[in-house]
Amino acid sequence: MPIFDVNTYDDVIAQKLVTRKLSMLLVSLFSGAALFLAAIGLYGTLAYSVGQRTPEIGVRIAVGAQRLHILKLITEQGLKIVGLGLVIGLVAALTLARVVGTVLYGVTATDPVSIGAAVLLLALTALLACLIPAARAVKVSPTEALRE
Numbered sequence: 001m002p003i004f005d006v007n008t009y010d011d012v013i014a015q016k017l018v019t020r021k022l023s024m025l026l027v028s029l030f031s032g033a034a035l036f037l038a039a040i041g042l043y044g045t046l047a048y049s050v051g052q053r054t055p056e057i058g059v060r061i062a063v064g065a066q067r068l069h070i071l072k073l074i075t076e077q078g079l080k081i082v083g084l085g086l087v088i089g090l091v092a093a094l095t096l097a098r099v100v101g102t103v104l105y106g107v108t109a110t111d112p113v114s115i116g117a118a119v120l121l122l123a124l125t126a127l128l129a130c131l132i133p134a135a136r137a138v139k140v141s142p143t144e145a146l147r148e
Contacts, residue, residue: 035122039129046078046133057137058145067138074137078130086119 007015050057057070093100097109107114 035125038122039125042078042081042126043129043132045081046074046130047136049077050074050133050137053137054140054145055148057140058142061140062142062146070138071131071134074134075127075130078133079126082123082126082130086122090115090119 060070061067093115094110101109
């Protein structure tokens with residue numbers, strides 16, 4: 001009796017898991033795109049705010065504010081927005097844990113390591129998005145800012 005469709009065990013397992021791998025790839029790509037768009041949005045909001053507040057920042061520097069305080073002022077403004085978003089996101093994630101849990105494989109929806117890693121990644125990305133406009137605000141020349 002001839003044997004047809006002979007495959008190795010690894011090939012059989014790979015064929016069984018191809019849909020999971022594809023869905024994992026798509027979720028990873030969309031998650032990365034969402035993180036990138038969130039960082040760009042936060043950067044844009046803070047850059048606009050710094051642009052609007054350039055005369056104020058120039059006056060602060062002219063009066064004697066240290067550049068570290070200006071950096072802290074702008075960064076805190078962005079991190080307040082991020083902190084509020086993280087709290088709302090954590091509450092929503094824990095509230096919808098049962099729905100999300102049906103599509104997860106190998107972890108629970110309330111896995112503290114996964115949630116902590118996601119929060120840490122979002123916080124670091126947000127910090128970077130906040131530091132770029134803040135660094136630009138620190139470089140404001142008081143005389144040029146007051147001319148505007």
